[in-house]
Amino acid sequence: xxxxxxxxxxxxxxxxxxxxxxxxxxxxxxxxxxxxxxxxxxxxxxxxxxxxxxxxxxxxxxxxxxxxxxxxxxxxxxxxxxxxxxxxxxxxxxxxxxxxxxxxxxxxxxxxxxxxxxxxxxxxxxxxxxxxxxxxxxxxxxxxxxxxxxxxxxxxxxxxxxxxxxxxxxxxxxxxxxxxxxxxxxxxxxxxxxxxxxxxxxxxxxxxxxxxxxxxxxxxxxxxxxxxxxxxxxxxxxxxxxxxxxxxxxxxxxxxxxxxxxxxxxxxxxxxxxxxxxxxxxxxxxxxxxxxxxxxxxxxxxxxxxxxxxxxxxxxxxxxxxxxxxxxxxxxxxxxxxxxxxxxxxxxxxxxxxxxxxxxxxxxxxxxxxxxxxxxxxxxxxxxxxxxxxxxxxxxxxxxxxxxxxxxxxxxxxxxxxxxxxxxxxxxxxxxxxxxxxxxxxxxxxxxxxxxxxxxxxxxxxxxxxxxxxxxxxxxxxxxxxxxxxxxxxxxxxxxxxxxxxxxx
Amino acid sequence: xxxxxxxxxxxxxxxxxxxxxxxxxxxxxxxxxxxxxxxxxxxxxxxxxxxxxxxxxxxxxxxxxxxxxxxxxxxxxxxxxxxxxxxxxxxxxxxxxxxxxxxxxxxxxxxxxxxxxxxxxxxxxxxxxxxxxxxxxxxxxxxxxxxxxxxxxxxxxxxxxxxxxxxxxxxxxxxxxxxxxxxxxxxxxxxxxxxxxxxxxxxxxxxxxxxxxxxxxxxxxxxxxxxxxxxxxxxxxxxxxxxxxxxxxxxxxxxxxxxxxxxxxxxxxxxxxxxxxxxxxxxxxxxxxxxxxxxxxxxxxxxxxxxxxxxxxxxx
Numbered sequence: 001x002x003x004x005x006x007x008x009x010x011x012x013x014x015x016x017x018x019x020x021x022x023x024x025x026x027x028x029x030x031x032x033x034x035x036x037x038x039x040x041x042x043x044x045x046x047x048x049x050x051x052x053x054x055x056x057x058x059x060x061x062x063x064x065x066x067x068x069x070x071x072x073x074x075x076x077x078x079x080x081x082x083x084x085x086x087x088x089x090x091x092x093x094x095x096x097x098x099x100x101x102x103x104x105x106x107x108x109x110x111x112x113x114x115x116x117x118x119x120x121x122x123x124x125x126x127x128x129x130x131x132x133x134x135x136x137x138x139x140x141x142x143x144x145x146x147x148x149x150x151x152x153x154x155x156x157x158x159x160x161x162x163x164x165x166x167x168x169x170x171x172x173x174x175x176x177x178x179x180x181x182x183x184x185x186x187x188x189x190x191x192x193x194x195x196x197x198x199x200x201x202x203x204x205x206x207x208x209x210x211x212x213x214x215x216x217x218x219x220x221x222x223x224x225x226x227x228x229x230x231x232x233x234x235x236x237x238x239x240x241x242x243x244x245x246x247x248x249x250x251x252x253x254x255x256x257x258x259x260x261x262x263x264x265x266x267x268x269x270x271x272x273x274x275x276x277x278x279x280x281x282x283x284x285x286x287x288x289x290x291x292x293x294x295x296x297x298x299x300x301x302x303x304x305x306x307x308x309x310x311x312x313x314x315x316x317x318x319x320x321x322x323x324x325x326x327x328x329x330x331x332x333x334x335x336x337x338x339x340x341x342x343x344x345x346x347x348x349x350x351x352x353x354x355x356x357x358x359x360x361x362x363x364x365x366x367x368x369x370x371x372x373x374x375x376x377x378x379x380x381x382x383x384x385x386x387x388x389x390x391x392x393x394x395x396x397x398x399x400x401x402x403x404x405x406x407x408x409x410x411x412x413x414x415x416x417x418x419x420x421x422x423x424x425x426x427x428x429x430x431x432x433x434x435x436x437x438x439x440x441x442x443x444x445x446x447x448x449x450x451x452x453x454x455x456x457x458x459x460x461x462x463x464x465x466x467x468x469x470x471x472x473x474x475x476x477x478x479x480x481x482x483x484x485x486x487x488x489x490x491x492x493x494x495x496x497x498x499x500x501x502x503x504x505x
Numbered sequence: 506x507x508x509x510x511x512x513x514x515x516x517x518x519x520x521x522x523x524x525x526x527x528x529x530x531x532x533x534x535x536x537x538x539x540x541x542x543x544x545x546x547x548x549x550x551x552x553x554x555x556x557x558x559x560x561x562x563x564x565x566x567x568x569x570x571x572x573x574x575x576x577x578x579x580x581x582x583x584x585x586x587x588x589x590x591x592x593x594x595x596x597x598x599x600x601x602x603x604x605x606x607x608x609x610x611x612x613x614x615x616x617x618x619x620x621x622x623x624x625x626x627x628x629x630x631x632x633x634x635x636x637x638x639x640x641x642x643x644x645x646x647x648x649x650x651x652x653x654x655x656x657x658x659x660x661x662x663x664x665x666x667x668x669x670x671x672x673x674x675x676x677x678x679x680x681x682x683x684x685x686x687x688x689x690x691x692x693x694x695x696x697x698x699x700x701x702x703x704x705x706x707x708x709x710x711x712x713x714x715x716x717x718x719x720x721x722x723x724x725x726x727x728x729x730x731x732x733x734x735x736x737x738x739x740x741x742x743x744x745x746x747x748x749x750x751x752x753x754x755x756x757x758x759x760x761x762x763x764x765x766x767x768x769x770x771x772x773x774x775x776x777x778x779x780x781x782x783x784x785x786x787x788x789x790x791x792x793x794x795x796x797x798x799x800x801x802x803x804x805x806x807x808x809x810x811x812x813x814x815x816x817x818x819x820x821x
Contacts, residue, residue, distance in 0.1 A: 061544055
């Protein structure tokens with residue numbers, strides 16, 4: 001579950017996903033390369049929080065598996081950088097027909113799987129066909145739902161035929177649904193076999209995953225020989241590992257701890273953005289929250305700046321669109337913090353005498369989030385019954401059965417605007433206008449049309465108060481001096497290892 | 506004696522069977538479903554159903570139980586619903602961390618607690634005895650994770666003498682690194698354990714010191730030390746051995762905490778993660794193994810009692 005990779009808490013390389021593209025620029029935000037003194041035999045150890053539940057990228061949900069494998073071990077036809085900009089990968093070029101329903105990709109002629117077998121169009125066809133098959137168990141199948149057929153007129157060409165235009169298709173092909181695996185490959189969980197600049201080496205479950213450089217890679221070779229992802233779920237263990245040099249790079253979730261590294265000549269601190277949107281969801285299918293006035297009241301009753309102060313970092317967002325998305329617009333002025341107005345709205349809705357609501361939160365997030373919202377809502381006359389549950393219980397009760405009033409969860413996925421209009425989504429039924437806007441955005445003929453539609457959709461969400469967006473998380477990584485080129489933005493869904501360098505010591 | 510051993514063994518098997526039923530049934534009361542975890546948040550309800558079928562979670566409870574038990578009897582604990590990996594293989598890998606950790610902590614605790622406990626009893630009226638007694642109270646009172654954090658801060662972060670966990674990725678292929686990584690965790694576990702054992706050793710010894718047979722032995726001309734060594738220790742050992750058996754379960758629980766503090770890839774850490782993911786096949790395998798370990802230790806303690814105390818050997 002991608003949602004799970006939230007961030008503030010744990011984080012490891014944890015937080016966010018890749019956002020959307022916009023202004024070009026590479027992904028890395030860490031300190032720049034130090035020039036020729038790099039050690040090509042180095043091992044880099046990265047402290048991560050969220051271990052994948054499996055390594056079969058065709059079957060495993062959640063962002064953690066993509067974080068280590070996408071772009072590093074597996075490649076898609078196209079790839080995206082840490083800011084979300086899409087560029088060719090296994091395909092050297094692509095062509096989109098004027099009606100937007102036919103994508104023609106030309107494959108690189110020297111691409112090979114790690115076992116040496118060349119990448120053929122048949123591998124691409126079988127990979128993508130499996131994802132879109134009616135009986136697909138790929139958890140990301142809906143990313144490619146617009147594809148109706150995959151074919152290859154010749155061994156170097158792959159053609160995707162769409163049922164209708166899909167402005168998000170290229171971006172989705174950069175995700176786990178677009179990963180190309182060998183035709184007929186089995187046992188992908190124990191032995192991922194991709195085409196990327198790193199080969200899978202080993203997985204010690206509960207501890208670490210090791211990748212080694214693919215010296216036969218067709219493009220620029222990786223700059224280190226080995227990368228070890230060490231999974232340290234306990235924030236103290238993570239901090240100790242960074243401090244004692246057990247890991248070269250680690251994400252520090254406790255913002256007070258981060259300050260102890262600043263000014264220390266042995267470490268560098270890098271802050272990055274995420275797509276982790278901490279979302280207060282309203283169940284609009286039942287009870288008082290079906291009334292839009294109650295939802296606006298709750299949004300006006302929560303001071304988001306105060307919450308960000310409590311958590312130590314974060315960005316205010318007024319919709320599910322993070323600032324890196326091309327269709328971002330500042331919507332934070334809708335439902336500004338105004339407890340007096342909130343109380344008036346509640347009174348108009350007939351709850352002047354008080355209101356009692358349940359709030360369900362997975363216990364993986366910092367407890368202060370739920371406590372803060374509870375105490376803020378008490379100020380406007382809403383009594384909260386706080387229920388902390390394990391994540392799978394949240395998935396079953398809230399996400400699947402819609403048995404809740406309010407819920408807080410981190411929606412970590414990038415570009416997830418269209419999710420919220422899906423029939424049966426846990427927020428409740430959407431207005432037809434929102435559905436139309438989502439459709440217009442998805443099928444837009446130009447980027448400008450897409451951005452206009454999606455901007456309007458985000459505004460609609462906020463004006464309809466379908467949820468409250470509490471904050472967009474930030475991620476801070478601390479690295480040993482001498483380690484450079486590591487990605488800093490949106491590192492929870494994709495973690496580009498190809499530019500990491502270690503200075504010879 | 507042989508009859509008793511056989512009878513106890515039979516009881517052990519019955520207990521394990523009952524435990525397996527309980528573990529299996531209770532785990533199914535947990536809210537949440539591994540199929541939802543596998544499907545994540547973008548899969549359709551149809552896909553969730555397909556996944557549930559694929560991993561066999563749509564079969565009836567008894568069918569799943571029989572399937573699982575059938576495997577367990579042949580040493581096959583099934584496969585993880587999440588990753589498809591063999592549970593037996595993972596359990597044995599995790600045991601290479603947890604078993605040495607618990608064994609080292611037990612030995613360390615015994616080595617410290619028994620001599621000091623006897624000493625504390627022998628000197629219970631003197632300052633040194635009182636100090637030992639107070640120290641053991643303190644040891645029982647501090648939480649395991651706090652001891653771990655303090656040891657890490659001092660020995661790993663400040664002095665850099667030992668690593669804060671960091672079990673090597675290759676495991677015991679690098680024995681020096683493996684042992685070094687287990688030192689602080691074992692000491693952490695042993696501190697609380699030793700404190701408990703020290704108290705019991707002290708009180709058991711004290712009781713024996715005031716026993717009639719010691720007075721008789723002294724009347725025959727033995728010194729207090731000689732009387733204690735020749736007649737006292739064996740009697741004092743009985744309650745201490747019992748406590749050691751009971752504490753074994755506590756020690757395994759403590760390993761869960763310690764493995765998390767020190768980021769050790771052991772059984773406890775895996776169990777916590779698996780419960781969080783509702784990977785029930787793995788959880789029930791792990792719990793059954795731990796239950797079996799506790800029951801077997803109880804059985805051995807029982808035997809030890811009979812060896813220590815001839816009076817028990819004839820008892821039924």
